[in-house]
Amino acid sequence: MKTVKLTIEYVGTRYSGWQIQENGISVQQEMETALAAVLGGKVRIVSSGRTDAGVHARGMVAHFRTERDLPLSAFREGVNRHLPRDIAVQKAEFATPDFHARHNAKGKWYRYSILQAPVPSPLVWPFSWHIRAPLDNETMAKAAKAFIGRHDFTGFRSAYCDAKTTVKEIFSISVNREERMLIIDVRGDGFLRNMVRRMVGILVEIGLEKKSPSEIETILAHGNETPASLTAPPQGLCLMEVWY
Amino acid sequence: MKTVKLTIEYVGTRYSGWQIQENGISVQQEMETALAAVLGGKVRIVSSGRTDAGVHARGMVAHFRTERDLPLSAFREGVNRHLPRDIAVQKAEFATPDFHARHNAKGKWYRYSILQAPVPSPLVWPFSWHIRAPLDNETMAKAAKAFIGRHDFTGFRSAYCDAKTTVKEIFSISVNREERMLIIDVRGDGFLRNMVRRMVGILVEIGLEKKSPSEIETILAHGNETPASLTAPPQGLCLMEVWY
Numbered sequence: 312m313k314t315v316k317l318t319i320e321y322v323g324t325r326y327s328g329w330q331i332q333e334n335g336i337s338v339q340q341e342m343e344t345a346l347a348a349v350l351g352g353k354v355r356i357v358s359s360g361r362t363d364a365g366v367h368a369r370g371m372v373a374h375f376r377t378e379r380d381l382p383l384s385a386f387r388e389g390v391n392r393h394l395p396r397d398i399a400v401q402k403a404e405f406a407t408p409d410f411h412a413r414h415n416a417k418g419k420w421y422r423y424s425i426l427q428a429p430v431p432s433p434l435v436w437p438f439s440w441h442i443r444a445p446l447d448n449e450t451m452a453k454a455a456k457a458f459i460g461r462h463d464f465t466g467f468r469s470a471y472c473d474a475k476t477t478v479k480e481i482f483s484i485s486v487n488r489e490e491r492m493l494i495i496d497v498r499g500d501g502f503l504r505n506m507v508r509r510m511v512g513i514l515v516e517i518g519l520e521k522k523s524p525s526e527i528e529t530i531l532a533h534g535n536e537t538p539a540s541l542t543a544p545p546q547g548l549c550l551m552e553v554w555y
Numbered sequence: 556m557k558t559v560k561l562t563i564e565y566v567g568t569r570y571s572g573w574q575i576q577e578n579g580i581s582v583q584q585e586m587e588t589a590l591a592a593v594l595g596g597k598v599r600i601v602s603s604g605r606t607d608a609g610v611h612a613r614g615m616v617a618h619f620r621t622e623r624d625l626p627l628s629a630f631r632e633g634v635n636r637h638l639p640r641d642i643a644v645q646k647a648e649f650a651t652p653d654f655h656a657r658h659n660a661k662g663k664w665y666r667y668s669i670l671q672a673p674v675p676s677p678l679v680w681p682f683s684w685h686i687r688a689p690l691d692n693e694t695m696a697k698a699a700k701a702f703i704g705r706h707d708f709t710g711f712r713s714a715y716c717d718a719k720t721t722v723k724e725i726f727s728i729s730v731n732r733e734e735r736m737l738i739i740d741v742r743g744d745g746f747l748r749n750m751v752r753r754m755v756g757i758l759v760e761i762g763l764e765k766k767s768p769s770e771i772e773t774i775l776a777h778g779n780e781t782p783a784s785l786t787a788p789p790q791g792l793c794l795m796e797v798w799y
Contacts, residue, residue: 322677369678387674397677430631433566433641434613434682434793549678 314410318402319371328364345393359412359553365545372553374412420552423511425493440547446518452486454517454524463534472504512541558654562646563615572608589637603656603797609789616797618656664796667755669737684791690762696730698761698768707778716748756785
């Protein structure tokens with residue numbers, strides 16, 4: 312039995328998310344179909360986590376186990392030949408027999424991209440949230456520091472989130488302007504459903520002066536279901552890296 | 556009569572190029588349809604030049620003349636409401652009555668993007684040429700300097716190019732690596748059909764050590780129809796800016 316660790320890049324636009332769904336196509340299903348074609352039999356792939364419909368990934372990590380003795384190129388070049396153009400295996404590695412993409416993940420890096428411009432940009436629209444009103448990115452960057460450390464993120468998860476533990480650690484968060492884009496990078500040990508999109512949502516409200524920077528601390532301290540009001544749209548989000 | 560100058564961004568993937576064609580949809584046609592909806596009548600739009608099928612633009616410039624007395628927002632926000640999501644007017648300005656987007660253009664900046672990676676990247680495939688073999692970008696950057704200055708570019712144009720003058724001036728050309736991308740920026744006073752793509756083609760052959768750097772000078776000096784052998788694919792090319 313071999314355990315194979317894959318690093319996968321995808322454009323989430325056409326998919327109902329990573330996880331197999333009754334309605335709509337998923338990245339997981341495309342991956343399992345491609346792997347089945349290479350392995351000649353059904354296989355289950357386990358990812359480091361789900362991504363929502365429309366969310367992209369540059370470095371999603373997943374694993375599967377197989378009895379077949381194939382070279383790694385079969386799981387990269389070989390699998391890629393069976394994948395649509397918006398999904399591609401970037402790396403295939405043999406892992407230890409007990410490796411588990413979700414249980415062993417030590418951290419993740421998510422990037423959220425905001426287009427700051429008076430009109431939409433065709434070149435970046437599938438990969439960003441377009442906000443016309445100017446955002447005060449320095450105030451956002453300062454306010455974002457309140458997220459760093461261990462907190463109960465109950466106030467920043469989706470009503471549909473079924474995670475048992477809501478305490479997560481944020482290692483770092485930055486807000487940077489790069490030409491017409493505002494880039495928010497968040498690194499942490501784990502994320503609840505919609506958590507990054509809700510963190511970005513409140514930062515945008517702060518950047519628009521609709522909320523006070525102190526509200527982040529208040530919501531984190533209360534640790535209750537009081538939700539952060541705004542959820543940033545999925546297309547601006549990209550899972551950049553998962554580490555072990 | 557008013558003359559309006561538009562700066563237009565588009566993703567060229569779905570289009571047969573800028574210019575109206577018998578077969579396939581063009582950016583020009585989409586623009587004229589949207590303008591007609593706003594102006595309530597047919598109008599002809601004149602661009603700074605054509606872009607080929609699949610080529611993108613961040614700053615294509617075009618003009619049209621109209622008797623209608625509408626505010627500039629009608630030609631940006633108003634026109635954008637009638638455009639598909641892969642085309643958007645970025646700027647609308649009133650120009651002098653004799654302004655002509657093609658005749659008055661003083662220079663253009665084109666960018667060509669190459670993905671240097673062992674496997675395809677879904678996130679950048681519509682905007683780059685994927686080359687697996689490693690390119691020697693320092694040799695390419697040095698060789699590219701031969702293009703700078705006034706030359707007869709007959710050896711770097713398409714067989715279908717019908718331009719009367721083939722002498723063009725290249726102001727600058729750079730080859731830079733940014734993570735997994737190789738970015739080639741070219742600025743010049745004008746470009747023949749396929750010229751940037753053929754310039755990139757020979758630079759890639761030099762980067763792969765299939766051609767000697769001195770071949771650029773040889774082709775430029777001969778000034779005949781001997782073609783640069785490789786034409787880079789259109790999806791890596793983007794018209795960044797036109798200036799007047």
